Amino acid sequence: MPFxxxxxxxxxxxxxxxxxxxxxxxxxxxxxxxxxxEGWISEDVIQFVAHRIDLPPAHxxxxxxFYTLFNQKPVGKHQVWVCxxxxxxxxxAGSLLAHCEKKLxxxxxxxxxxxxxxxxxxxxxxxxxxxxxMQVDKDYHENLTVERVDALLEKLRS
Amino acid sequence: xLKQTSYLSKTYGMPEGWTLPVYEKECDGYATAKxxxxxxxxxxxxxxxxxxxxxxxxxAGFPMGVKWSxxxxxxxKPAYLVINADEGEPGTHKDRTLMELNPHAVVxxxxxxxxxxxxxxxxxYVRDELHLSKERLWAAIEEAKKKGYLGARPFGKxxxxxxxxxxxxxxxxxxxETSLLNSLEGRRGEPRLKPPFxxxxxxxxxxxxxxxxxxIAAVPxxxxxxxxxxxxxxxxxxxxxxxxRLFGVNGHVKKPGVWECAVGLTLRELIYxxxxxxxxxxxxxxxxxxxxxxxxxxxxxxxxxxxxxSPLHKWHGMSVLDVPLGVDTFRGLGTMLGTCCATxxxxxxxxxxxxxxxxxxxxxxxxxxxxxxxxxxGWLLRICxxxxxxxxxMDELDQMHDxxxxxxxxxxxxxxxxxxxxxxxxxxxxxxxxxxxxxGERKGSDAKLALEGMxx
Ligand SMILES: Cc1cc2nc3c(=O)[nH]c(=O)nc-3n(C[C@H](O)[C@H](O)[C@H](O)COP(=O)(O)O)c2cc1C
Ligand code: SF4
Ligand code: FES
Numbered sequence: 231m232p233f234x235x236x237x238x239x240x241x242x243x244x245x246x247x248x249x250x251x252x253x254x255x256x257x258x259x260x261x262x263x264x265x266x267x268e269g270w271i272s273e274d275v276i277q278f279v280a281h282r283i284d285l286p287p288a289h290x291x292x293x294x295x296f297y298t299l300f301n302q303k304p305v306g307k308h309q310v311w312v313c314x315x316x317x318x319x320x321x322x323a324g325s326l327l328a329h330c331e332k333k334l335x336x337x338x339x340x341x342x343x344x345x346x347x348x349x350x351x352x353x354x355x356x357x358x359x360x361x362x363x364m365q366v367d368k369d370y371h372e373n374l375t376v377e378r379v380d381a382l383l384e385k386l387r388s
Numbered sequence: 389x390l391k392q393t394s395y396l397s398k399t400y401g402m403p404e405g406w407t408l409p410v411y412e413k414e415c416d417g418y419a420t421a422k423x424x425x426x427x428x429x430x431x432x433x434x435x436x437x438x439x440x441x442x443x444x445x446x447x448a449g450f451p452m453g454v455k456w457s458x459x460x461x462x463x464x465k466p467a468y469l470v471i472n473a474d475e476g477e478p479g480t481h482k483d484r485t486l487m488e489l490n491p492h493a494v495v496x497x498x499x500x501x502x503x504x505x506x507x508x509x510x511x512x513y514v515r516d517e518l519h520l521s522k523e524r525l526w527a528a529i530e531e532a533k534k535k536g537y538l539g540a541r542p543f544g545k546x547x548x549x550x551x552x553x554x555x556x557x558x559x560x561x562x563x564x565e566t567s568l569l570n571s572l573e574g575r576r577g578e579p580r581l582k583p584p585f586x587x588x589x590x591x592x593x594x595x596x597x598x599x600x601x602x603x604i605a606a607v608p609x610x611x612x613x614x615x616x617x618x619x620x621x622x623x624x625x626x627x628x629x630x631x632x633r634l635f636g637v638n639g640h641v642k643k644p645g646v647w648e649c650a651v652g653l654t655l656r657e658l659i660y661x662x663x664x665x666x667x668x669x670x671x672x673x674x675x676x677x678x679x680x681x682x683x684x685x686x687x688x689x690x691x692x693x694x695x696x697x698s699p700l701h702k703w704h705g706m707s708v709l710d711v712p713l714g715v716d717t718f719r720g721l722g723t724m725l726g727t728c729c730a731t732x733x734x735x736x737x738x739x740x741x742x743x744x745x746x747x748x749x750x751x752x753x754x755x756x757x758x759x760x761x762x763x764x765x766g767w768l769l770r771i772c773x774x775x776x777x778x779x780x781x782m783d784e785l786d787q788m789h790d791x792x793x794x795x796x797x798x799x800x801x802x803x804x805x806x807x808x809x810x811x812x813x814x815x816x817x818x819x820x821x822x823x824x825x826x827x828g829e830r831k832g833s834d835a836k837l838a839l840e841g842m843x844x
Binding site for chain 1: 466475476477478479480481483484515516517518519520552554555556557558559560571572573574575576577578592636637638639640644645646676680729731733737742745746748749752753
């Protein structure tokens with residue numbers, strides 16, 4: 231079935247288009263809007279976006295593959311990103327990641343068998359002053375301890 | 389000298405400090421924009437702005453007012469102001485605090501900036517992960533609009549200004565200004581060849597000024613007290629490095645964080661007075677002064693500036709920890725001030741593991757357009773991996789210098805230098821430690837522990 235946006239997201243799309251002098255500029259915001267609904271960027275989404283802002287699908291495809299936050303395949307219900315870059319590493323990000331991997335029984339980059347959690351590493355998330363940290367879906371969790379990580383993961387799994 | 393100030397950060401920590409009523413009550417919010425738009429000409433705005441000596445807070449330290457003066461009216465094309473809030477440089481965590489805790493300073497800065505450079509629209513490019521920042525900025529824009537501070541006639545003046553938030557989708561390179569412009573236009577975030585510079589052909593092919601978010605947030609304060617007065621708040625106003633700015637510290641300090649101080653603070657004050665000293669009362673080992681692309685300093689380094697004409701001569705023979713954090717002073721030390729957020733490493737930290745961590749970052753973030761950067765970043769990482777595994781040779785250690793030197797100056801954008809300079813910095817400052825790995829005296833497994841020590 232071809233992709234379509236929900237009615238309220240359709241209205242958001244109209245708002246987005248008004249912000250820019252070109253339609254092309256809406257490409258990334260529109261992809262975010264679609265991914266919010268769908269969870270990932272399917273071939274149908276690419277066709278939809280290309281059609282709505284008059285771009286060749288190859289252009290949209292090129293944009294999708296450039297940016298790490300666009301999922302090119304389905305992902306878990308929740309996204310857990312552990313920051314691995316030096317300032318976080320200096321405050322224990324390596325152990326934090328290892329702990330998450332053990333607890334979830336998967337490696338970074340994988341999704342749990344029940345489809346609930348995708349675990350990934352992130353590069354510096356501008357939260358180095360409150361390291362170690364991780365992002366869960368849209369929320370930042372900072373100054374983490376083992377106990378807090380365990381509680382967070384439990385909540386996501388239930 | 390340590391002088392904490394509250395021009396940018398007065399609303400930090402106040403209940404609802406990010407809302408318009410608090411900004412108006414505590415900071416005399418938008419009174420300055422109103423005065424500027426209703427009593428000054430755009431030319432006067434730019435002339436005044438130059439006196440603030442605000443050195444770009446995004447990393448390169450270019451004077452803001454001078455950049456504004458590059459904007460020339462175009463007969464047919466509109467102009468744009470683009471604000472860089474990509475905040476992706478490892479170790480940088482300051483712009484986020486402004487967006488979350490004082491977003492109205494950003495919006496007011498955008499109004500003054502747009503008017504000065506002849507733009508009617510500003511786009512604030514925020515990295516997508518910063519959801520709270522985007523939310524607070526949008527809310528601030530809405531509040532300002534409702535009051536008539538934005539829109540067709542801000543403060544009743546016939547000069548339309550709109551401000552929008554635009555987001556990326558996870559790519560460090562989009563912090564580079566031309567890559568950011570491509571990303572704003574809806575393209576892959578690949579940097580463009582310069583010239584043309586953004587002031588000639590930037591966003592949508594039109595004249596554009598790109599300013600860092602903290603740079604623009606400082607504008608209302610500067611115009612409020614007078615730009616020259618603002619500049620003089622700095623201890624190194626005489627080096628054309630003026631005003632106040634946000635100083636961050638992270639890594640092995642007791643109290644990591646962000647503080648607003650007069651320009652001229654030293655690393656010693658940042659690390660010990662504000663950061664509370666080194667975790668576990670260990671010795672200080674090394675400092676990356678302003679984001680991972682700025683070459684590392686050793687705690688024992690001393691200033692070598694016998695030449696009386698050097699901006700650093702005054703500190704000749706002193707510890708690098710006692711040099712004021714300034715754009716030209718830190719360039720003189722062979723490193724850079726960068727984003728002014730320092731990463732601190734305590735005694736026991738392994739420099740090889742630290743460099744390995746950073747080379748993973750650069751390998752991952754190279755956009756791949758230029759061969760020296762694409763291949764060089766991968767090659768540097770592979771040798772780091774071999775060092776960690778204990779299989780690298782002395783030849784390979786020397787090869788790293790050649791690889792890094794081959795990147796320098798041979799790429800489209802400054803990401804290349806941003807990769808090569810820190811690599812050369814680590815190799816130069818920690819040659820002994822690197823050689824110990826080659827000789828098998830130290831192992832990568834020990835090093836990993838040395839980085840991970842604090843999480844328990
Ligand atoms: C690889 C790379 C990444 C950059 N990332 C950022 C960034 O995240 N934020 C920023 O403000 N400037 C960043 N810059 C600097 C910008 O290109 C530009 O100089 C800056 O936004 C100009 O603003 P300013 O003059 O106010 O500092 C980066 C530069 C390079 C080469
Ligand atoms: S230097 Fe690197 S990041 Fe910059 S354009 Fe070239 S390949 Fe891309
Ligand atoms: S290094 Fe993790 S947030 Fe910056």
